[in-house]
Amino acid sequence: MIESALHNQQALSEMKNPQVGIIMGSTSDWDTMKKAEEVLQQLGVNFEVKVVSAHRTPDLLFEYSETAAERGIQVIIAGAGGAAHLPGMVASKTHLPVFGVPVKSKALNGIDSLLSIAQMPAGISVGTLAIGPAGAANAGLLASQVIALHDEDVRAKLIEFRRKQTEKVLSIPDPREM
Numbered sequence: 001m002i003e004s005a006l007h008n009q010q011a012l013s014e015m016k017n018p019q020v021g022i023i024m025g026s027t028s029d030w031d032t033m034k035k036a037e038e039v040l041q042q043l044g045v046n047f048e049v050k051v052v053s054a055h056r057t058p059d060l061l062f063e064y065s066e067t068a069a070e071r072g073i074q075v076i077i078a079g080a081g082g083a084a085h086l087p088g089m090v091a092s093k094t095h096l097p098v099f100g101v102p103v104k105s106k107a108l109n110g111i112d113s114l115l116s117i118a119q120m121p122a123g124i125s126v127g128t129l130a131i132g133p134a135g136a137a138n139a140g141l142l143a144s145q146v147i148a149l150h151d152e153d154v155r156a157k158l159i160e161f162r163r164k165q166t167e168k169v170l171s172i173p174d175p176r177e178m
């Protein structure tokens with residue numbers, strides 16, 4: 001387990017200056033979490049993507065969380081479903097802001113994921129987003145807004161994104177015109 005965690009860590013260090021880390025508990029979460037990737041790509045934020053499971057690869061979880069800041073990561077987006085312990089555990093091992101995305105589960109439609117992520121004890125914070133793709137997209141936006149505090153290029157893209165979004169809605173005031 002530790003050997004494979006170190007191997008994965010080596011692969012991580014080969015990525016170019018990621019500002020945001022997108023992690024998720026399973027490859028099955030990717031369909032949801034790729035919405036965060038799309039937003040970061042659109043806004044010109046550098047990021048990395050990695051499967052890190054709280055339960056199946058706990059050593060990697062510790063290593064990832066403990067080394068993220070020193071590798072230049074500024075925000076972590078963590079998606080998980082069911083017993084969604086990944087965001088909270090990552091938050092407990094880093095001072096970086098962690099945004100949790102509840103992935104929609106088969107058994108309970110993501111209510112389990114949402115409550116697992118949201119109900120953190122006072123002292124360790126996770127910013128919890130909506131269940132599913134909207135939550136993943138908004139995690140990408142929120143992470144970009146943090147980066148935009150000190151990155152002018154990202155800030156300009158973010159403001160332009162918001163302007164276009166508003167313009168698009170205002171351009172079709174009557175849904176029958178669509």
Ligand code: RP5
Pocket residue numbers: 024025026027028029053079080081082083103
């Ligand atoms: C969680 O268990 C993952 O985040 C995923 O949402 C869920 C199911 O994982 P798989 O069984 O599809 O790998 O740890």
